[in-house]
Every structure is written in structure tokens, then in C-alpha cells.
Amino acid sequence: MTLSFTLRVTFVVSVLVACLHIGQAWAGPHSTAQAGSQSGSGHAVSFSAEQVAHGAQIYAGACAMCHGADLEGGHDVPDLGTYFTARWANTPIDQLAGYISRAMPLMAPGTLPPQDTAALVAFLLHQNGVISATDAPLPMEEARLAKLRFPVPSASSVMGGKP
16 A cells, blocks of 8 residues: 555544544434423323333343443344334334333343333333323333333434434
8 A cells, every 4th residue: 555545544534533523422412302201192101210210220130231231232132222212113112011021031031020021111211211291100001001102202312313
């Protein structure tokens, strides 16, 4: 390689890295937009702070080993931020809870009791910018969860990445 070509490649790489850092700096404060507490059906999504705290403990013990400490995902495991919210947006929450209940955690599927599943869903909603309408717990009953939909994220939170 010639010195001129090496300098050009170094310059292009430097510009790309700078653009990446500028983009991340810009997206950071703009990515905190909440998905809101209204689900697609018009029913307000509510979960308690206690559920979120319990869900965080469950996540740390049963989910983080595959999905990452910050919900970032891994090699063959999807993130539980941008991808997750796009996948579940406007879907009845009973379907998400049912999936978690049947298929997770990967090493011991079907072992989470309903109250732990509800807490984990509350944690995931909270971590993805959903604001609870009240401090009432997210219900555990399938029929009640079927009336709620996973809120559609705002455009700024989708563009900016995981809130």
C-alpha cells in the first residue's frame, strides 16, 4: 500500500468514527421518549414499582446471561430494546406473557410462575420507556392481559435506539 492510500483510508475511518460518536451523542438525549401508557386498544397499561423491582431481580438471575445486563442481546439472542419493542408493538400483552411463560428462560422453559412472568413483563415495559398509568400491578390473568397491548414506541425512541 502506498502512503497516500493509507492516509485516505485512515481519514475515511476517522470521519466515520466521528459521525458515529456525533450520532450517539445526538440520539442519547432524544432517545428517552416514552412509549406512553396507552396501549393500542385504548386501555392504559399499569404496573407497579414493586413489580418492576421484582422483575429486575428475575431478569438479572434468569435472563441477563443470554440477553445481556443492559438488554442488549448477544450473538444469537435478540436485544430486548429496539428489536423487542418493534416485534411486540401493538401485540396483546397476554401473547408476550404467554411466550415468556412457555419458552423462557431458555435453560428452564415454563418454570416461571405467573407472578414472576407479570413482574418480568412490567420490568421490560419499564425498561423500554413505557410509563405506568397508575401504580396498580400488571395483572397475571390471561383474559385481563389480552385487553392490553404492548404500546407502540414513539418515532424518536425507534430512531434513537433503546431508551
